[in-house]
Amino acid sequence: MPTEAGAQAPARGSLAYDPRVRAAVYQIVLVLLVTFLIYEAATNAIANLRAAKIASGFGFLEVTSGFDISQTLVPYSAAASTYGDAFLVGLLNTLLVAAIGIVLATVLGFIVGLARLSRNWVVAKLATVYVEVIRNLPLLLQLLFWYNAVLAPLPAPRESLRIYGVTLGAPGMFASLVVLVGLAAAYLLWRATERLARSPLERTLGKIAATIIGVLAGFVLLFRSGLLEATEGGIGFLNNRGLFLPKPLFGEGAWLVPAALAVGLVGAVAFRVWAKRRQEATGEQYPVGLVAFGLIAGLPALAWVATALVAGNPISFEIPQQQRFNLRGGLQVLPEFVALLVGLVTYTAGFIAEVVRAGILAVSRGQTEAAASLGLRPGQILRLVVVPQAMRVIIPPLTSQYLNLTKNSSLAVAIGYPDLVQVFMGTVLNQTGQAVEVVAITMAVYLTISLITSAFMNYYNSRMAIVER
Amino acid sequence: MKRAIATIAVGLAASLFAGAAFAQSTLNNVKQKGFLTCGSNPGLAGFGVPDAQGNWTGLDVDFCRAIAAAIFNDPTKVRFIPLSAKDRFTALQSGEIDVLARNSTWTMSRDTQLGLDFTGINYYDGQGFMVRKKLGVSSAKELNGATVCTQQGTTTELNLADFFRSNNMKYEVVAFATADETFKAYDAGRCDAFTTDASGLYAERLKAANPDEHIVLPEIISKEPLGPVVRHGDNQWADIVRWVHFAMLNAEELGVSKANVDQQLKSENPEIKRLLGTEGKFGEAIGVTNDWAVRIIKHVGNYGEVFERNVGAGSPLKIQRGQNALWTKGGLQYAPPIR
Incomplete structure (x- = not known):
């Protein structure tokens, strides 16, 4: 600001009255002052720690930790790992819950935000109640609630709820006949209703009846005909130690599957870009969604089947086994993780919903009316006209909600989820006693995560901003 | 959580700017304030727990009361700060509390790397x-x-x-x-x-x-030897805390109890005379009055009484003396003599 003013009024006389010189001097003095303060604080802290005979320095990161952690995304053991490894484990756990939480909170937040604007009275009021209740209760309280709500109704490991897998079998004669007759009847009734119904009521009733018959036939086909058979024993288990799922084990040639997925993703994006250009040039529309699904889901499946045929099944599953106390093996999802995730997602979604609502209301009504007069359907208006314009208002406050979610994940400490604060500021700080170093590292980490998130969102925001022509 | 943040903030602030706080003697500081600040367990029956009226009870709580009795002749002049396991040492390092009596295990790293000193073992645990x-x-x-x-x-x-x-x-x-x-x-x-x-x-x-x-x-x-902790470097304060425990042990060994302490003042036994300050100037040597042990025993009791009242037969816990019996009765509790 001062430099601009200086540019307009050319400097005359003494340098002390030159606004540009003054601005520079003030800034240099401020920087020196801040540097001096930081230097003084650091040297003073070091001197005082020495005087009080408290160990200092970052050497502790190399020392063997000696304690175990419940959820580790990288190999970790009390005997062989260091405090530095414990730090990494905590950091990854924080990033895991934050990343999944941000995605889910965004989805839920958009749904609730749109629901608040719905013309359906019940839906709108339900969304309002959700937002008002969730936003006005402390997050810590909600986390404790979810932890107990997740933990309390679940059975002990020996009485685990089982999740059964299915295998394909040959359907029985009689059941197949029932299914065929049922499906045919449903189809005929549907067509007949469309032609012969004399009033809307008759039409509705006829269609409901046809649907019921069709669903019943489908049920028989899936569960009673022998086409699908439940596996013996569960493949997954749910108990108060968490959710246990089969864990994929990657054998020879398994890399083809993720490689195919990558190719599919790239192909889907490329097709979308191409289709958009085509549409702008010729007006011709393509089924982008269907093709993308085919590429993303179909290619890896094809790769899997092909590898299985040539070299044997590349991906096998490790099924959790019941042991004396617990289930062993497989993939374990901790109840602490679920409680923290649910708590953070529902809480943050309450705020995101309001951000979304504000963003949509900021798009002038004329836009909607203009789009409608062009013949767009309500869904298309929302997707093609309203939301893209609303995003410009939504993204900046959305960024702060993402940062909040990440920072709030440190409340994990209350429910025993081993995030960065719980592991590093809790156990490591206590076992080493090096509060200054541990707190400084933790603050630096949260600052870095937040700045990276902000930088990414700012980039996205500049992409979404109105392009002036 | 709040407490953790507050403790850490205080810890940082103290280590950054308040170098002088460590220079002042803890005893003078306590006398000036008019009360002792004692780090306690937030809720462990028998060791440190507040009741419905907010009165603290427990073995460790009584230990702090004994220190207050020795200094102020008033066991109520203690302010208890409930601390979780992970906050306790930071609170002591930063000067938020004067003494930590919170069933803390004496280990070498805690004694040598945290800037703290353990003064004794008031409960042998495992x-x-x-x-x-x-x-x-x-x-x-x-x-x-x-x-x-x-x-x-x-x-x-x-x-x-x-x-x-x-x-x-x-x-x-x-x-x-x-x-x-x-x-x-x-x-x-x-x-x-x-x-x-x-x-x-x-x-x-x-x-x-x-x-x-x-x-x-x-x-x-x-092995979990639990004991009171003070900051490293204030030897006078460490002596007071150490000898309060020894005085309570010696009192039990010599048969001096809450009930008979007034009678025992007339005792001719030289060991009892030195304990109760009718002979020698042992109290003044550590910075309190010579009748310091009388005050402790009168207000709080000897070690055996405190043990039975809080964790032993007189409590719901009903823990046996076991390793915590006096050395004369096959236990590990042993106090150096006052002389």
Whole structure:
């Protein structure tokens, strides 16, 4: 600001009255002052720690930790790992819950935000109640609630709820006949209703009846005909130690599957870009969604089947086994993780919903009316006209909600989820006693995560901003 | 959580700007304030727990009252600061409390790397396990594959890893910030076993929905000498805290109790005379009055009385003296003589 003013009024006389010189001097003095303060604080802290005979320095990161952690995304053991490894484990756990939480909170937040604007009275009021209740209760309280709500109704490991897998079998004669007759009847009734119904009521009733018959036939086909058979024993288990799922084990040639997925993703994006250009040039529309699904889901499946045929099944599953106390093996999802995730997602979604609502209301009504007069359907208006314009208002406050979610994940400490604060500021700080170093590292980490998130969102925001022509 | 942040903030602030706080003697500081600030367990029956009226009771609480009695002749001049395991040493380092009497285990690293000094052992303990009876487990060696709940920032957390490792057993750990959360999770079925110091197991079991459903396994897997802690470098203050404990032990050994202390003032036994200050100037040598031990015994009692009242026969815990009996009765509690 001062430099601009200086540019307009050319400097005359003494340098002390030159606004540009003054601005520079003030800034240099401020920087020196801040540097001096930081230097003084650091040297003073070091001197005082020495005087009080408290160990200092970052050497502790190399020392063997000696304690175990419940959820580790990288190999970790009390005997062989260091405090530095414990730090990494905590950091990854924080990033895991934050990343999944941000995605889910965004989805839920958009749904609730749109629901608040719905013309359906019940839906709108339900969304309002959700937002008002969730936003006005402390997050810590909600986390404790979810932890107990997740933990309390679940059975002990020996009485685990089982999740059964299915295998394909040959359907029985009689059941197949029932299914065929049922499906045919449903189809005929549907067509007949469309032609012969004399009033809307008759039409509705006829269609409901046809649907019921069709669903019943489908049920028989899936569960009673022998086409699908439940596996013996569960493949997954749910108990108060968490959710246990089969864990994929990657054998020879398994890399083809993720490689195919990558190719599919790239192909889907490329097709979308191409289709958009085509549409702008010729007006011709393509089924982008269907093709993308085919590429993303179909290619890896094809790769899997092909590898299985040539070299044997590349991906096998490790099924959790019941042991004396617990289930062993497989993939374990901790109840602490679920409680923290649910708590953070529902809480943050309450705020995101309001951000979304504000963003949509900021798009002038004329836009909607203009789009409608062009013949767009309500869904298309929302997707093609309203939301893209609303995003410009939504993204900046959305960024702060993402940062909040990440920072709030440190409340994990209350429910025993081993995030960065719980592991590093809790156990490591206590076992080493090096509060200054541990707190400084933790603050630096949260600052870095937040700045990276902000930088990414700012980039996205500049992409979404109105392009002036 | 708030407390943790406050403690750390105070710790940082103190270490950054308040170098002078350490230079002043803790005794003078306490006298100036008019009360002792004592770090206590936020809720461990028998050791440190506030009742419905907010009155603190417990073995460690009475230890702080004894220090206050020695300095002020008034055991109520103590302000108790409830501290979780993970906040306790930071609170002492930063000067927020004058003494930490919170069933803390004396280890070499704590004594030498945290800028702290342990002054003695007021309770000999060891780590044990509690499980549900219906699991059918009778030894800690049978816990292979179990999930164990523990409190973080404790020696317990480390001993647990050592125990399972040295016995070649697998386990899963769930660590919570406070003892209360840890036990609640165990009680809700999150864990097969709950581990802490044996005294704590008996105390926490009282909190269970149905205490009879749980048993304490016989193994003691570690040495847990629990004692009061002061800041390193203030030797006068360390002497006071150390000798308050020894005075209570000597009083028990010599048969001086709350009830008979006035009579004992007339005793001709030279050991009792030196303890009660009718001979010599031992109290003044550590910076308090010569009748310091009389004050302690009159207001709080000797070690045996304090033990029985808080954790022994006179309490719901009913813990035997065991290792905490006087050396003359086969225990480990032994005080150097006052002379």
